[in-house]
Amino acid sequence: MPEALSWSAYSDPALPALERGRIFARAWQYIGHKDQLGDGPGYVAGRVGDIPVVITRDRDGTLRAFLNVCRHRGSVLAAGAAARETLQCPYHAWTYGLDGALKAAPRSDREPGFDCEGISLRPASVGAWGPFLFANPDPEVLPLAEVLGGLPELVAAAGVVVAELRHHARAESSVEANWKLVAENFLECYHCAVAHPGFSAVVDVSPDVYELALGDSFSSQFGPVRENGTGLDTVGEVTRSQFHFLWPNTMINIFPGRMNFSIGPVLPAGPERTERFLDYFFGPDADAAWISELLEFDGQVGAEDKVLVENVQRGVATGLIERGRLMPESERLIADFQQRVQAAVA
Ligand code: FES
Ligand SMILES: [Fe+2]
Known part of the structure; x- marks a missing residue:
């Protein structure tokens, strides 16, 4: 078992720039969903880690991605999402087509020698999985489908048909902690029985049945419904929860019950702050009452996690202890995550 990540990695002010270049500049990450583009041409802006990106779809349906940075003086260009044919910078109104030109x-x-010709947004990579849009700031990377590998099949096996999902809501939040602590908290359920009584009353979190699985680009956790569980109506096509983590920062949750799916990234916002959002999708059979039941259930888990992770940030940021210890079995998904981080920034 290699040594755990040094605790300085959770507050070192030099690391965000290093992680931007070595991790996020070449990472596939969820940005948004196709409905945000409208029916025809449009764009959706977001960020991969802390790198601003924009995904566009032109009149012919071609998807593209770019760094969302104006080539004039560097302003972030597009905000939010809209159904429109151009991207206009809010600073001096340079206007780009959806092809980036x-x-x-x-x-x-009035400027002698100035020619718009040849000036274009810096390309990035784009990929779609069903309604989900992903970007990678690197223009030359393995296609998204190859990186997702067997993930779509696992999701289908859970009883979730992604083509049938409808976007319901986006939940935005922030955590006063380094993004890696938020990721690590997601990557183990060792804390579930202790810290998530509501979740553990529905999902069987005992180590004999709660499965952890490592893949090349993502890791997975599978939690069956507890017998005689209480707290969430789990009647529906999904009988076992699935929690996936696509390296380096996209999380996917599927809860037992009606067809449901939530996806979103953790976004570094400085060494000791993380911003995040989660897009909730539901299948056609999920009624409004069940949807609010699930949102409340998941909201409770999220609120509990926020307290846990912010507590860890306060502890590791003291700078007086070099590192902690990982539990080799229960925390092996964290060990894998930390090895990837170490390999990337080494
Ligand atoms: S920075 Fe975009 S138009 Fe000037
Ligand atoms: Fe948790």
Whole structure:
């Protein structure tokens, strides 16, 4: 068992820039979903880690991604999502087509030698899985489908048909802790019995039945429904929860019950702060009452996790202890995550 990550990695102010270049600049991450683009041309802006990106879809349906950074003086270009044919910078109104090419720059006719031709947004990579849109800041990477590997099959086996999912809501939150602590908290259920009584009353979290699985690009946790469980109506096509983590920062949750799926990234926002969002999707059979039941159930788990992780941040940030210890079995998904982090920033 290799040594656990040094605790300085959770507050070192030099690390966000290093992680941006070595991890997020070449990472596939969930950005948003197709409904955000409208029916025709449109864009959705987001970020991979802390790198601003924008995904566009043109009139022909072609998806593209770019760094969401204006080529003039570097302003972040597009915000949110919209059904429109151009991206216009809020600073001096340089206007780009959905293919990334600069179409117009105000007053450029008065500038001798200035030509819009040849100025274009810096390309990134784009990929779609059903309604889910992913971006990777690196323009030359393995396609998303190869990186997802067997993940879509696992999700289908859970009883979730991604093509039937409808977006319900996006939940945004922040955690006063390093993004890696938020990821690590997701990667073990060793804390579930202690810290999530509601969750553990529904999902059987005992180590004999709660499964952890490591893959090349993602790791998975499978938790069956507890016999005589209480707290969530688990009648429906999904009989076993699935929690997937796509390296380095996209999380997917499927709870037992009606067809449901939530997906979202953890986004570094400085060395000791994380921003996150989670897009909730449901199948056609999920009624409003069950949806609010599930959202409340998951919201409770999220609130408990926020307290846990912020507590860890306060502990590891003291700088007086070098590192902790990982439980080789219960925390092996964390060990894998930490090895990837170490290999990337070494
Ligand atoms: S920075 Fe975008 S138009 Fe000036
Ligand atoms: Fe948790």
